[in-house]
Amino acid sequence: MKAIILYTSRHGCAEQAALALRSRLGEGTETVNLMHNYSPSLAGFDTVILGGSIYYGKIQKQMSEFIDREQSGLADKRIGLYICAGESEDKAGLELLRSFPESLCLKAKAAEVLGNEVKFSKLSLAERLVYRAVTGKSGDRGRLYTNRIENFVFKLLR
Ligand SMILES: Cc1cc2nc3c(=O)[nH]c(=O)nc-3n(C[C@H](O)[C@H](O)[C@H](O)COP(=O)(O)O)c2cc1C
Numbered sequence: 001m002k003a004i005i006l007y008t009s010r011h012g013c014a015e016q017a018a019l020a021l022r023s024r025l026g027e028g029t030e031t032v033n034l035m036h037n038y039s040p041s042l043a044g045f046d047t048v049i050l051g052g053s054i055y056y057g058k059i060q061k062q063m064s065e066f067i068d069r070e071q072s073g074l075a076d077k078r079i080g081l082y083i084c085a086g087e088s089e090d091k092a093g094l095e096l097l098r099s100f101p102e103s104l105c106l107k108a109k110a111a112e113v114l115g116n117e118v119k120f121s122k123l124s125l126a127e128r129l130v131y132r133a134v135t136g137k138s139g140d141r142g143r144l145y146t147n148r149i150e151n152f153v154f155k156l157l158r
Contacts, residue, residue: 001025001046001047001078001157002028002029002044002045002046002047003025003028003029003030003045003046003047003048003049004029004030004031004032004040004042004045004047004048004049005018005021005022005025005029005030005031005032005049005051006032006034006040006048006049006050006051006063006066007031007032007033007034007050007051007052007063008033008034008035008051008052008053008059008060008062008063009033009035009052009053009060009084010053010055010060011053011117011118011119011122011123012117012119012122013053013084013115013116013117013142013144014051014052014053014082014083014084014114014115015033016115016117016144017051017082017084017114017115017144017149018031018049018051019031020114020144020146020149021049021051021080021082021114021149021152021153024149024150024153025153025156030045034060034062034063034066035060035062038062038066039066039069042070042073042074042077045077046077046078047077047078047079047080047156048074048077048078048079048080049079049080049081049082049156050063050066050067050079050080050081050082050100050104051081051082051083051084051114052083052084052099053083053084053085054083054084054085054086054087054092054095054099057095057098058099059083059099059100063099064099067100067101067104071101071103074104078109078156079104079107079108079109080108080109080110080111080152080155080156081096081099081100081104081105081108081110081111081112082096082110082111082112082113082114082152083095083096083099083113083114084113084114084115084116084117085113085116086116086118086135086142092113092116093113095113096111096112096113109155109156109158110151110152110153110155110156112145112148112151112152113145113148114144114145114148114149114152115142115143115144115145116142116143117140117141117142117143117144118131118140118141118142119140120138120139120140120141121140
């Protein structure tokens, strides 16, 4: 298996999830931040993992736009999908399904919410105000979900 992990992340949680997946998938696995590299080639990879984080109910537009452009290139790949999100179980599960086209969700071998992390000091002023208004909290919180990352890799390789 030769895998590439394509991710988008505003403050680092989805990036940490990508690195955690890479360390478990082995040497040849590549990671690409779609917010820096707009159009990486999928040639030579049989497995593509797509992951991002949710703000105001949506995954980053760089992820949605990449998927729109590459629908045909993704068709013959083994697919894994993930998000990092702060919502509770059911709502985050819905956000996961809404973040990716139905066709990808149906063919994905693994699809999971892999973390929720807020580094309060990294947020912009606007983000801090929204975050505090919605959650009533400030300060760093959250984590990567290590068990789910292990399970994600297990399902993907099965
Ligand atoms: C301003 C703001 C808005 C957010 N909006 C949502 C949201 O609509 N739904 C959700 O599940 N999580 C939301 N979150 C939580 C993030 O998705 C979560 O912290 C995620 O781990 C961030 O990942 P990143 O560091 O890769 O960007 C929000 C967080 C902030 C700071």
